[in-house]
């Protein structure tokens with residue numbers, strides 16, 4: 342069996358188009374142009390690319406982008422001051438602080454300082470709590486992208502056994518909860534899980550979010566399963582030339598594609614959904630802040 346490749350790039354493009362349509366409606370009917378503020382602290386090369394892409398796609402969708410680039414030495418107090426300023430700015434509907442932050446800054450303190458109504462990353466304890474309770478709210482972008490792609494591949498997720506490998510705040514924990522809210526039976530696996538391969542083999546939906554290149558092997562995959570690979574690992578690619586690199590996921594793609602029913606590639610799978618979902622969350626935040634009902638995006 343060769344799996345269907347789930348095209349995250351195409352799905353993300355379709356979502357960005359829907360977002361642009363909603364932005365146009367907000368402008369026409371309510372004279373509102375949503376604004377997204379993205380804060381980058383430091384010089385991490387991958388973060389710089391992601392932030393630049395966020396700004397570009399925000400503008401392409403018809404929204405306003407506010408970019409704040411701070412030096413690596415920025416103090417936590419200065420960052421908190423900027424967040425307070427963005428919380429108070431009526432033109433800013435969404436605030437995202439790019440992760441990872443430099444080690445001298447307490448990430449939890451920064452996330453908790455963001456106005457939950459503007460927390461388009463969905464990481465504030467208030468928004469995390471809403472996911473736990475199964476209530477609508479702002480949902481973390483990558484986890485939301487995972488669920489959209491799984492639904493795209495297999496339709497209704499109810500009753501499926503989902504195994505999520507990894508328990509990070511950014512992906513593993515929220516995606517487990519979102520899958521529960523879709524009526525999946527969810528197993529959360531992590532570094533202490535006993536016999537991980539046999540647990541993975543029971544998964545109808547296998548979400549790999551461990552951050553370890555190609556850790557999930559083809560013979561860990563149940564035949565016909567839907568595999569969602571969240572990993573983005575940059576590895577040397579001498580075949581492309583000196584010093585060149587390439588991206589691989591947390592799943593050994595060439596092995597898994599022979600066993601799975603559907604699988605996301607890396608690149609071109611979950612990654613592009615992250616920014617598209619961020620744009621969708623910004624529209625949702627802009628509507629809810631003005632007392633308008635959220636639209637289905």
Ligand SMILES: Nc1nc2c(c(=O)[nH]1)N[C@@H](CN(C=O)c1ccc(C(=O)N[C@@H](CCC(=O)O)C(=O)O)cc1)CN2
Nearest residue numbers: 391438439440441462482483608609610612613615616
């Ligand atoms: N505050 C946040 N920080 C980070 C998040 C997040 O959701 N909120 N996620 C990641 C980085 N990220 C967005 O911020 C992100 C990661 C990957 C992609 C993407 O499109 N990946 C492409 C490949 C890109 C490449 O060549 O490097 C793909 O997988 O096809 C977009 C956004 C950590 N920080």
